Amino acid sequence: MFNSSLKELSAQLADRKISSVELTGEFLGRVGELNPVLNAFITVDPEASLAQARIADAMIASGRAGPLTGIPVAQKDIFCAKDWLTTCGSKMLSNFVSPYDAHVIERFNAAGAVNLGKTNMDEFAMGSSNETSFFGPVKNPWDIKAVPGGSSGGSAAAVAARMAPAATGTDTGGSIRQPAALCGISGIKPTYGLVSRYGMIAFASSLDQGGPMAKSAEDLAILLNAMAGFDGRDSTSLERQPEDYAKDLERPLAGLRIGIPAEYFAEGLSLDVEKAVQAAISEYQKLGATIVEVSLPNTRLSIPVYYVLAPAEASSNLSRYDGVRYGYRSANYKDLAEMYENSRAEGFGAEVKRRIMVGTYVLSHGYYDAYYMQAQKLRRLIAADFSASFEKCDVIMGPTSPSTAFDLGEKGDDPVQMYLSDIYTIAVNLAGLPGMSIPVGFGDNGRPVGLQIIGNYFSEAKMLNVAHQYQKATDWHSRMPNI
Amino acid sequence: MQWEVVIGLEVHAQLSTESKIFSGASTAFGAAPNAQACAVDIALPGVLPVLNRGAVERAIKFGLAVGAKVARRSVFSRKNYFYPDLPKGYQISQFDLPVVLGGEIPILVDGVEKKVRLTRAHLEEDAGKSLHEDFHGMTGIDLNRAGTPLLEIVSEPDMSSPLEAVAYAKELHSLVRYLDICDGNMQEGSFRCDANVSVRRPGGPLGTRREIKNLNSFRFLQQAIEYEIQWQIDTLENGGKIQQATVLFDSDRGETRAMRSKEEAHDYRYFPDPDLLPLEISEAWIAEVEKTLPELPQAKRIRYVSDFGLSAYDAGVLTSSKELAAYFEEVVSIYSDPKVCANWVMGEVNGWLNKAGIEVERCPISSRALAGLLNRIGDGTISGKIAKEVFEAMWNGEGEADAIIEARGLKQISDSGALEKIVDEIISNNPSQVADYRAGRDKLFAFFVGQAMKATKGQANPAQLSEILKQKLAG
Numbered sequence: 001m002f003n004s005s006l007k008e009l010s011a012q013l014a015d016r017k018i019s020s021v022e023l024t025g026e027f028l029g030r031v032g033e034l035n036p037v038l039n040a041f042i043t044v045d046p047e048a049s050l051a052q053a054r055i056a057d058a059m060i061a062s063g064r065a066g067p068l069t070g071i072p073v074a075q076k077d078i079f080c081a082k083d084w085l086t087t088c089g090s091k092m093l094s095n096f097v098s099p100y101d102a103h104v105i106e107r108f109n110a111a112g113a114v115n116l117g118k119t120n121m122d123e124f125a126m127g128s129s130n131e132t133s134f135f136g137p138v139k140n141p142w143d144i145k146a147v148p149g150g151s152s153g154g155s156a157a158a159v160a161a162r163m164a165p166a167a168t169g170t171d172t173g174g175s176i177r178q179p180a181a182l183c184g185i186s187g188i189k190p191t192y193g194l195v196s197r198y199g200m201i202a203f204a205s206s207l208d209q210g211g212p213m214a215k216s217a218e219d220l221a222i223l224l225n226a227m228a229g230f231d232g233r234d235s236t237s238l239e240r241q242p243e244d245y246a247k248d249l250e251r252p253l254a255g256l257r258i259g260i261p262a263e264y265f266a267e268g269l270s271l272d273v274e275k276a277v278q279a280a281i282s283e284y285q286k287l288g289a290t291i292v293e294v295s296l297p298n299t300r301l302s303i304p305v306y307y308v309l310a311p312a313e314a315s316s317n318l319s320r321y322d323g324v325r326y327g328y329r330s331a332n333y334k335d336l337a338e339m340y341e342n343s344r345a346e347g348f349g350a351e352v353k354r355r356i357m358v359g360t361y362v363l364s365h366g367y368y369d370a371y372y373m374q375a376q377k378l379r380r381l382i383a384a385d386f387s388a389s390f391e392k393c394d395v396i397m398g399p400t401s402p403s404t405a406f407d408l409g410e411k412g413d414d415p416v417q418m419y420l421s422d423i424y425t426i427a428v429n430l431a432g433l434p435g436m437s438i439p440v441g442f443g444d445n446g447r448p449v450g451l452q453i454i455g456n457y458f459s460e461a462k463m464l465n466v467a468h469q470y471q472k473a474t475d476w477h478s479r480m481p482n483i
Numbered sequence: 484m485q486w487e488v489v490i491g492l493e494v495h496a497q498l499s500t501e502s503k504i505f506s507g508a509s510t511a512f513g514a515a516p517n518a519q520a521c522a523v524d525i526a527l528p529g530v531l532p533v534l535n536r537g538a539v540e541r542a543i544k545f546g547l548a549v550g551a552k553v554a555r556r557s558v559f560s561r562k563n564y565f566y567p568d569l570p571k572g573y574q575i576s577q578f579d580l581p582v583v584l585g586g587e588i589p590i591l592v593d594g595v596e597k598k599v600r601l602t603r604a605h606l607e608e609d610a611g612k613s614l615h616e617d618f619h620g621m622t623g624i625d626l627n628r629a630g631t632p633l634l635e636i637v638s639e640p641d642m643s644s645p646l647e648a649v650a651y652a653k654e655l656h657s658l659v660r661y662l663d664i665c666d667g668n669m670q671e672g673s674f675r676c677d678a679n680v681s682v683r684r685p686g687g688p689l690g691t692r693r694e695i696k697n698l699n700s701f702r703f704l705q706q707a708i709e710y711e712i713q714w715q716i717d718t719l720e721n722g723g724k725i726q727q728a729t730v731l732f733d734s735d736r737g738e739t740r741a742m743r744s745k746e747e748a749h750d751y752r753y754f755p756d757p758d759l760l761p762l763e764i765s766e767a768w769i770a771e772v773e774k775t776l777p778e779l780p781q782a783k784r785i786r787y788v789s790d791f792g793l794s795a796y797d798a799g800v801l802t803s804s805k806e807l808a809a810y811f812e813e814v815v816s817i818y819s820d821p822k823v824c825a826n827w828v829m830g831e832v833n834g835w836l837n838k839a840g841i842e843v844e845r846c847p848i849s850s851r852a853l854a855g856l857l858n859r860i861g862d863g864t865i866s867g868k869i870a871k872e873v874f875e876a877m878w879n880g881e882g883e884a885d886a887i888i889e890a891r892g893l894k895q896i897s898d899s900g901a902l903e904k905i906v907d908e909i910i911s912n913n914p915s916q917v918a919d920y921r922a923g924r925d926k927l928f929a930f931f932v933g934q935a936m937k938a939t940k941g942q943a944n945p946a947q948l949s950e951i952l953k954q955k956l957a958g
Contacts, residue, residue, distance in 0.1 A: 080529045093528060100522055102529055199529040205757035234531050235759050313757055316561050319572020320526040324624065336622075340565055363563070363752035372754060 001026060002162035003480055006071060006219045009165060013060055013070045020053040020060065020070030024114050027072045031117060031163045034483065038139045040148075040157040042077050043085045044117035052114040059112045067222050069112030074164035076155050077118040078125055079210070080199040081105045088201045089121040089133040089151075092321045092328045092347035102199020103231045104168060104210050111226045116164050120154030123349045124318065125175055125203040127151050128421045129411065132351040137408055140183060141481040142447050146405035149179030155213045156183035161483055166214040166223055170200060172207045173306055174400075174425025177437035180213055181400035181450020184439040186467065186477060187213040188220050191457050192432035193238035196231030202317040204310035205236075207429040216477050217438065217467035221246035224460060240458070248465040254288035256466065259393030261296040264424055270403040276441035276449035277399045280470065284397075287469055294389035294396060298382045302427040303419055305382065308362050308375040309430075314352075315359025321347065354415065383431035390456045395466055399424055400450035404443035424452055434460050438467045439476040448476075486682045486716050489689060490648045490708060491640035494655055495633045496665040497609070497673040498541045504608050504632035505532030505575060512671050520611075520626035526570035531758050534559075538632040539762065541664035542582045542606050543772045545634060548662055548779055549601055551586030553769055559606075559759045563752040567624050568611035576635075578753045581605035582762065588638070588658070589781055590650040591799050599651045600639040607633050628672075634664070640679065640689075645708040649701050652676055653803070656701075657780055661805045669699050676704050680711045682719065690715070691725040695732055695739055707732035711739050783808055791821035800829050806843045807833075810850045817854035818861065827857060831874050848877050856884035863944055869893050897944040899951065902935075905943075906955050909934045920956055931956065 001023075004012075012018050028046050035041050049072065056070035080086045080098035082105075087093045101109065108115070122132040130138040130153030138153040140146035141161035148157040152169030156179035159167050169176040171189035180187030188211050195210040202208060212223030224245045231237045258281065265274060285291065323329035323343030330342035348356070362371035389396060401421055411418045428435035434457070437450040455463040471477045503510055506523035523530045546553040560578035583604035590597050609631040614623035636655065642648045656674055659665040667674050676698045681690035695711055698704045710732075715725055730739040755761075778786075780802045787798035802808045807828070814824045832853065836846060856873055859865050865873065865888055876887045888894055896902060909931060910917055920927040931952050935943055 080527070086528065088528065096528065098527075098529075100527070197529075198531055201528040202758075233533060235533055236757075312754060316563050316573050316752070316754070319563060319565065320528070320570060322565060322567075322572060324567050325525055325570060326527070336567065360752065363754055365750045365752075368752075368754070 002030060003215070003478060004165070005216060006067065006165060006214070006222050009071055010065075010067050010069070014065060020056040020114060021050055023070065024049050024053040024072045024116065027116055027164060031158075034161050034163055037144060037483070038141060038157050038161055038163075039136050040120055040138050040154040040161065040163060041074070041117045042087055042089070042120050042135045042154070045084065048083070049114050049116055052109075056112045056114060066111050068108065068226055070114065071165055072114040072116035073108055073223075074116045074119050074155055074158045074167035075105065075108075076152055076168050076170060077121055078170050078201045079104050079168060080201065081115060081118070084115070084118060086118065086201070087135070088125070089123040089135060090348065090352070091134040094134060094328060096327050100199065103196035103233065104200065104227055107226050107229070113226070119152070119158055119167060122151035122153065122175075123352050124201070124314070125151040125170060125172055125208075126314070126351050126355055128174070128178055128418050129406070129408075130154065130179070131408065131412060132349055134349060139408070140405045140447070141483050142184060143405065143445070145407050146447055147182065147408050149182035149401070149405065151175040151179075152187075152213060153179045156180055156185055156187070159183070159185045159213055159215060160481060162480060166212060166219055168210060168227070169213045170203075170208055170210045171425075171429065171435075172203050172209075172310060173429050174422040176211050176213060177400050177425050177435055177450065177452060178422060180437040181439070181452075182405040182448065184448030184450075184476070184479065184481070185213060185215055186217055186220055186436065186438045187211065188224065188436035188460065188463065189428070189434060190224065190228060190460055191238075191434045192429075193236050194228045194434075194458075194460070196229070196234040196237045198231055198233040198237075202313075204313040205317060206313060207306075207310060209429070216471050217436075217464045218246070218249060218471070220436070221249060221461075221464045221468075224464075243461060245461050245464055248461045249468045251465050251469075252288065253284065253466065253469050256284070256289040256395070257292050257393040258284055258289050259292050259294035259389050259396040261294050261299070261389070261396060261398060263296050263299045264398030268402050268420070268423065269399060270443065272443035273399050273401070273403060273449050276443065277397075277451055280440035280451045281397060283470060283473060287473060292393045294393055296385045296389065296427065298378065298385050299423075299427045301378050302382055302430055303423060305375045305378045305430060306422075306426045307358065307419060308371045309379065311355040311359030312363050312372055313359070315356045315363065318348075318352070318356060323347070351415070379430045382427050386427075386431045386433055386454070394455075395459070395463060396454040398452050400437040400452040401425075404445060404447035404449055428454055433457060434463060436463055436467060438470065439479070440474075441476055485685055487685045488643050488712050489640045489681045489683065489692075490642040490644075491679040492638045492642070492648060492651060493677040493679070494636045494652065495609075495675045495677075496636060496659050498538050498632040498634055498664055499666055500535055500537040500541070500632055502535060502537075503630035504535050504538045504606065506630050508630065510631050512668075514627055516614075516623065516625035517627060520629060524570065524626050524630045526572075532575060532756070534759060534762065535632060538606055539582065539764070540772055541632075541662075542604065542634055543764065543769055544662050544664055544776065545604055545636070545659070546583035546586065547769070547773055547776060548658060549583075549586030549588060551601060551604070552584040553764060554580060554582050554584060555764055556580065557582040557605075557762045557764075559756045559762065560753045561756045564749050566610065567622060568613045568626070568629065570611065570626060570629055574608060574610065575756055575759070576607035577605035580761075582764070588651060588654050590647060590654050591795070592644075592647050592650050594796065597641075597647065599641045599647075602637040602639055604634050604636040607635055609633050640681075645705045645712070648678060648708055649705045652701060652704055654780070657802075657804055661777055661780055663777075672699060675699055678704065678708055678711075680708055680715070681725070682712060682715045690719075691727050693725065693728050693730050693739075693741075695730050696742065698732060703732055703734050706734070706737055707739055710737060714739065777805075780808075787821075791815070791825070793821060793825050797825050797829060800833075801825060804843070810843050810846070813850035814854045814857070817851060818857040820857070820861065823857060823860075824854075827853060831871065835878055847880060848874070852877060852883055859884050859888060863895065863897050864888060865893055865895050866941070866945055869895065869941060893942065895942045895944045896939050897947055899947060902943060902948055902951050903955070905935055905938050906931075906948075906951050909938070910955060917956065928952070928956075
């Protein structure tokens with residue numbers, strides 16, 4: 001059951017082989033068993049989950065069930081959920097119980113899904129290893145000495161360890177794809193604007209995008225159908241005809257043109273990752289795809305550009321956490337300035353502070369043009385590289401991460417080394433493109449390797465088709481860690 | 484020594500939308516603290532702003548009315564600073580690309596018309612309020628006002644006296660009310676002025692300016708600028724230097740004092756708000772708004788002078804508010820002597836309103852009732868003098884003109900037979916005065932008018948009486 005697909009679970013619920021209350025209970029039990037080791041969840045609330053499961057059972061009984069009705073889904077703790085503690089991985093919000101639902105949560109509730117719990121994450125989604133969480137690091141189910149990746153590390157570990165059938169994540173610079181790769185699961189970051197950001201706690205507004213994380217592309221399509229769609233409360237939400245992301249899953253891949261950027265296979269890429277990725281590309285050729293060389297010369301600029309723009313936006317987005325209206329307030333202050341300083345000094349962790357300081361600096365008078373404006377120009381060049389490439393190919397493929405999961409603490413003292421682990425994913429956010437990661441094997445240390453698939457704007461259905469056909473031909477996605 | 488004064492004004496006009504500029508919460512004044520602050524206004528984690536089109540529409544209306552350029556594309560930026568009543572830690576405002584560029588406001592001071600150029604007008608959100616009283620050493624925060632839409636209207640430094648500054652502020656105040664984009668309530672803070680003031684030697688380079696913040700009445704605006712000018716001149720003449728600063732006006736003491744100097748000025752770290760797309764305004768939208776523009780004060784003034792034959796001054800007084808102009812035009816529509824109407828509206832009506840301290844909207848004598856009174860002067864039923872007595876009775880709620888004239892027996896005597904009889908009696912009772920008058924003492928004519936008025940208790944038709952007197956005295 002723990003390794004069943006969403007379709008299989010839904011069928012069992014429909015056939016009354018199991019109720020949602022039972023199914024939810026099973027997964028809650030597994031969470032209870034494994035969470036002390038993996039620390040993938042910050043909050044579980046069995047009562048609230050089971051109450052939703054009972055509603056789902058009633059929906060099923062009255063014939064109003066959809067494909068997600070009764071299915072437990074773990075929610076990244078960045079999504080505000082009414083009456084749930086919503087911490088964003090931070091001490092700053094360690095006491096924040098949201099009075100409202102994010103758009104994504106509303107969608108899952110409307111679909112009859114069950115909120116299984118809130119998953120651990122890097123503080124305010126700033127990190128690539130889940131080590132910046134106030135609630136402690138998440139362990140990689142494949143090897144508990146290893147990080148799960150970040151920032152959606154809790155969601156990735158939960159799905160990988162089969163503690164949840166599916167989960168949500170958010171991706172600002174790779175935060176869905178990189179942990180998916182490091183934990184051996186599938187995840188997709190949709191085109192910017194496809195999933196509403198309303199109620200999704202902001203890190204860098206122009207880059208943040210929510211998306212699903214699951215065992216397979218087929219499951220991702222079902223989840224994305226629930227998550228995507230216009231929302232008038234988010235001015236950057238795109239008004240488009242609703243689309244069935246599962247509609248093209250079974251389409252054969254004959255004639256598919258796969259763009260391979262040389263820049264993604266250059267210095268810095270581990271040999272074992274390269275080997276697994278090349279093997280996956282060969283598999284695609286067997287499935288009828290052809291390989292096209294493409295070039296993304298400005299990718300090398302994506303890390304510096306990202307580490308100007310994302311901190312700039314974050315420094316402003318995180319100003320609201322001032323201890324005045326909600327969240328953490330220092331017990332120790334004599335006046336207003338001290339209240340601000342101590343609340344923020346005590347409430348934020350080191351990585352968040354580092355990015356607030358960088359962001360404040362690049363927006364400062366006299367530096368704005370040199371950093372922020374310049375970065376915006378380069379951002380357009382990076383996007384132009386992709387546009388040129390998509391003239392020649394249907395999807396771009398490469399590694400998701402330069403290495404398999406690294407050890408906990410390994411990069412802790414060196415932020416730049418940490419930032420480099422997102423070298424292949426960040427450009428996609430800067431361009432606003434959809435990107436996904438699927439498992440394609442294991443590295444020398446037995447830790448999973450992810451293949452990144454990048455599509456043109458709004459080509460999610462095509463990307464899921466490309467991923468699904470591979471998963472039909474291989475079984476990497478159904479491998480389970482021995483935990 | 485001579486000094487030249489340079490003044491520029493920044494006015495924050497609260498736009499009259501029902502809901503806030505980036506949320507659906509109500510903007511109504513006077514609710515219980517924080518009763519009108521929704522999740523977006525209190526900046527909960529995860530909330531996002533959505534622009535209110537009504538606020539944009541009002542900005543377009545303003546831009547069209549002042550002959551400005553309405554930007555087809557403008558951008559909302561974040562102005563970052565920490566303050567307890569600023570929930571997001573930044574204010575959403577427009578920085579380098581405002582919605583309205585340029586334009587001008589004509590002002591009239593001492594009969595001289597001058598045009599004050601506008602630099603720009605931009606949309607932004609208001610902050611909440613910090614309440615320092617009644618909290619025993621703590622500060623209360625009321626976020627009802629947070630997110631209220633403002634149009635910040637920035638003038639060029641084109642004014643050279645406190646009077647010009649006040650004239651400009653009044654003109655702008657009148658305009659936003661004409662346009663129905665702002666209720667203009669200065670006590671409630673719907674229309675607030677900041678004044679940038681500097682002095683210089685004639686022809687010399689511009690002096691350093693100080694900005695007086697948050698002036699919420701025309702009187703304070705004038706007092707504050709007058710004080711500030713004198714303070715700057717005194718400082719310079721005593722060999723001091725002006726430091727750029729933001730100052731507050733203490734209306735109790737009638738003086739300005741520095742709030743923060745330039746050194747303490749914030750670095751607001753403006754950057755485009757990534758939560759909001761650039762504001763695109765189509766030609767079609769502008770054309771649609773243009774159709775809703777009312778006749779503006781300047782056009783009205785020109786029409787009053789050319790069509791009604793009024794003086795520029797009178798036209799200015801009558802158009803000073805939309806409501807007064809409407810009142811006047813209703814009177815004229817019934818009683819078609821615009822000059823008489825203007826004299827009555829500006830004289831009696833305005834005088835009594837001022838005395839009572841009320842606005843024309845609450846005038847106890849309706850425009851129709853006033854026209855009814857003027858009709859009775861016009862048809863000779865009463866004299867202008869008696870009419871003032873009737874007006875007072877009408878003000879005090881004794882009824883319409885006709886009823887009062889009837890009840891008090893104020894109809895003037897226009898029967899020439901009766902008047903001739905009275906004049907004959909006066910001539911026969913005052914032979915020596917008649918002789919003197921006929922000998923050339925013309926001034927005695929007033930004596931006979933007075934006698935006749937006394938005899939008729941003021942009810943003689945003055946024109947008719949004068950005619951009869953002249954005829955009979957001529958012998």
